[in-house]
Amino acid sequence: MLHSGVGLAIAQRLLLDRSAGKNESVQGWTVVLACRNQAKAEAARKQLLKKEPQATVDIIPLDTSSIQSVINASETIAKQYSRLDVLFCNAGAMPIKGLNIPGCIRGLLTHPVEFFGTSEALHQKVGVKSRDGLGMTFATNVAGHYFMIKILEPLMERTPGESRIIWTGSAASELEFDPSDIEHLKGDKPYESSKYIIDQVSVYLDNKYAGTKIRSFTTEPGNVCSGFVDPISNPILKVLIVVVFYLVRLISGSIRLTITAYNGSISNHYVATAPAETLDARLKYYSSISRLGEQGFVAPFPVKYDEANARIIVQYLDRIFADARNPIPDQNSNSDTRRGIGINKGTRLLFPIIPRIYGSLERHMDAWHCGGTGLQIPARISTSEASARTQQDEIFLAFTSGQDVTILTWVYAARKAVATVYGG
Numbered sequence: 001m002l003h004s005g006v007g008l009a010i011a012q013r014l015l016l017d018r019s020a021g022k023n024e025s026v027q028g029w030t031v032v033l034a035c036r037n038q039a040k041a042e043a044a045r046k047q048l049l050k051k052e053p054q055a056t057v058d059i060i061p062l063d064t065s066s067i068q069s070v071i072n073a074s075e076t077i078a079k080q081y082s083r084l085d086v087l088f089c090n091a092g093a094m095p096i097k098g099l100n101i102p103g104c105i106r107g108l109l110t111h112p113v114e115f116f117g118t119s120e121a122l123h124q125k126v127g128v129k130s131r132d133g134l135g136m137t138f139a140t141n142v143a144g145h146y147f148m149i150k151i152l153e154p155l156m157e158r159t160p161g162e163s164r165i166i167w168t169g170s171a172a173s174e175l176e177f178d179p180s181d182i183e184h185l186k187g188d189k190p191y192e193s194s195k196y197i198i199d200q201v202s203v204y205l206d207n208k209y210a211g212t213k214i215r216s217f218t219t220e221p222g223n224v225c226s227g228f229v230d231p232i233s234n235p236i237l238k239v240l241i242v243v244v245f246y247l248v249r250l251i252s253g254s255i256r257l258t259i260t261a262y263n264g265s266i267s268n269h270y271v272a273t274a275p276a277e278t279l280d281a282r283l284k285y286y287s288s289i290s291r292l293g294e295q296g297f298v299a300p301f302p303v304k305y306d307e308a309n310a311r312i313i314v315q316y317l318d319r320i321f322a323d324a325r326n327p328i329p330d331q332n333s334n335s336d337t338r339r340g341i342g343i344n345k346g347t348r349l350l351f352p353i354i355p356r357i358y359g360s361l362e363r364h365m366d367a368w369h370c371g372g373t374g375l376q377i378p379a380r381i382s383t384s385e386a387s388a389r390t391q392q393d394e395i396f397l398a399f400t401s402g403q404d405v406t407i408l409t410w411v412y413a414a415r416k417a418v419a420t421v422y423g424g
């Protein structure tokens, strides 16, 4: 997917296979470019068709940072196509604020080669939100793809043979994660956090799909001088960065400096086309390159998977998704006839509640509020989902009505609940 950088290069590789009759599996494939910028998407389509005129290349508008756009794009795909062989979750952005000069000097002096695989040279923006009120980098790099997968699951299940989800991750994903700030709105490494989450979600999904025909994998393109650094690159600086990358690779022999998007797409192409039995979802597949750039190859490394973190993340994403799919009803109607429930680690307390009491309870509980999940409040979930959450150390105050539970406020949401906060 996508119209430039690694995304475009993946499409080029697949279409080349097709015209060369190389990969049985890709013959007859349609490439769908799901992009937010239609002019760029059209230019990419032309570029692809110029080289492979027999190919079918479609375009679907998609802004992964917008839940509505994700829903529209996914529903269009589900309606328009009878199969989905590979879904590349490749769109990604880093919210670059500017160059971090002290970071550059420190990095170059202390670890000059590894430095190029980090974002130490850059300052990232803190607290940027999407139109839906989610952390922008989290929404763009993770949530949009995750919601797309949720909607496209039935299509993937219907696909003859296997259907693969391939996330473009990053080596810069090393444990920049805070369970109390999943969207990384407070931290200054939203990009790294989003890529850590991708690793967790990818392995989690592969486990979840065990026994089905759907698989999920994660890849790493290496250090690519793509549109990714555009926000800070005037043309001269950009040329300079590329020259430095080539020089560092020549001197150090670092296999991580893939530099071109075409080299960077090796791992995505490999995971899309390799026989299933040779792939392992617990490995992250790194695009790699020889010193002189004459030979590209794929180097797998274990994913640092943390099941507990993965669960927290997936529940969090599922909640946002459920909210987006089920708009919240008017809170004022019938509120005094509903019943409030408090849930604390498996203990459900039922008690009548009226708005005035609720008001004082809410103030009381805010004092206990620990940042929670950041879920938009109020939120509506099913009673069975509410019960399931009781196993996850989440404490919240809610009204029940029929089969629904409307959560009014989070009291505590974390892996370790500390105490009974209210009630008995």
Ligand SMILES: NC(=O)c1ccc[n+]([C@@H]2O[C@H](COP(=O)([O-])OP(=O)(O)OC[C@H]3O[C@@H](n4cnc5c(N)ncnc54)[C@H](OP(=O)(O)O)[C@@H]3O)[C@@H](O)[C@H]2O)c1
Pocket (backbone or CB within 6 Å): 002, 003, 004, 005, 006, 007, 034, 035, 036, 037, 040, 062, 063, 064, 065, 066, 089, 090, 091, 092, 093, 140, 168, 169, 170, 171, 220, 221, 222, 223, 224, 225, 226, 227, 228, 229, 261
């Ligand atoms: N470059 C590297 O060194 C490197 C290293 C590790 C991982 N990666 C990952 O590789 C992937 C591809 O990046 P790249 O290097 O090819 O950079 P790129 O050329 O900037 O490509 C990123 C693509 O994502 C698209 N995109 C960004 N936000 C989007 C949104 N909200 N909705 C839809 N599309 C959106 C961009 O579209 P627009 O053109 O419209 O902006 C662009 O086509 C990313 O996930 C990145 O995190 C890159």
